[in-house]
Amino acid sequence: MVEQKIKVKKKTWVKILSPAIFGQKEIGETIVFEPKKLVGKKIDTNLMILTGDPRKQHVTIGLIVTKVDAAKALTITYKYQISPSFIKRLVRRGRSKVDNSFTCQTKDKKIIRVKPLIITKNKTQQSVLSSLRMNAQRILISAFAELTVSEAINAVVAKKAQDLLFDKLKRIYPIRSVEIRAIYLSNDKRNEGEVIEDIAPQEGEGAPEEPLSASVSAADKTEEEPLKKKSGAKKKKEAIEEKAEDDSDEGEEKEDDSEDKENSKDKENLE
Template structure:
């Protein structure tokens, strides 16, 4: 492709301002180029919780937003998962302690499915039986909150640490905990029948 054709291709494009969803304050999270509005639909943008809140201590939280609509030159998004940086996760590990991981598939009140990854760090090393109890607490909390909240509300409570705080307050009654986080979430695609199955499983464990 000639240099002139490349130049013409770029001159035909314009920049769209991308906003976080309303449940994250409609904050501007970036710009994305396209020659037609429909071409930006489905693109996934990355930001940090620092970009949303202005709190530098939250820069380790990476957020993903998928563009779902365009009005004029403004693109609207929805939450598309989050994760902590590897360096931050490594900094939480201590010698002589235990790390308890969980992975749970949940369905929110409005029928959206997410895979949720909580983690707890203990003050001292604990038994396998205690790890199992903590993991059960994690599952109960993330599933119960999903039943109560719609997708946007759930995303907000996960990212801002409210769900992790609830897990911490319950699990520390079992063993002393140093920290509890939900370090990752990601949307998952499930069929309607699977959604019903997930809901039934959640209600059975409630």
């Protein structure tokens, strides 16, 4: 009898690279039979590993493999999430917390879920908190409608979305901090069977251009100038009024002293 040779498939090592926004650095490797089957696989990692900054260890980044080329797996971001322990440290006594969770559509027709978190400087009324929640949702929906999924998450990683919210919402009520608790690709049926596209940054840039910060219009900036002028004039007026009150108090004290002296002289004359 002729012995049949058993064909054994050999596994190959594939390096996993970070997204373009993080410089496509090697973050690990895996061994598989067919490298092409890695496409679509999801990986969770720490933002500290991607950036080398220990202050970012509270952020979890979700990566998804989009392409395998020459034993290298290319990935993009599909999730950004802050640890609950970090959120607990933000919320202190004497402050109010505004939570929200909603879905919005991106430029590439994907549905993402966004969960912003707003911390005020002081305890405030429910009507103010509702206004902050509604305005934050409106701002983020309009901003993310002009970005792809990858660009939206990259804007959150670069803190551009948080800065935009802070600049807008501080006009309603004093804000201590603004965070995005989570942003990720939703499990909506409209996302099934579609491929997420990644746009690499231009040379000399660590991230895409600032589409979110650019959405702050020049009209909004001009609105702040008269407010500053008014506040400065108001302060001057208050200072003048306080000085006038102090002068009047000093005058009254002097008059009282002179009256006391006259009364004492009259008593001496009578004696």
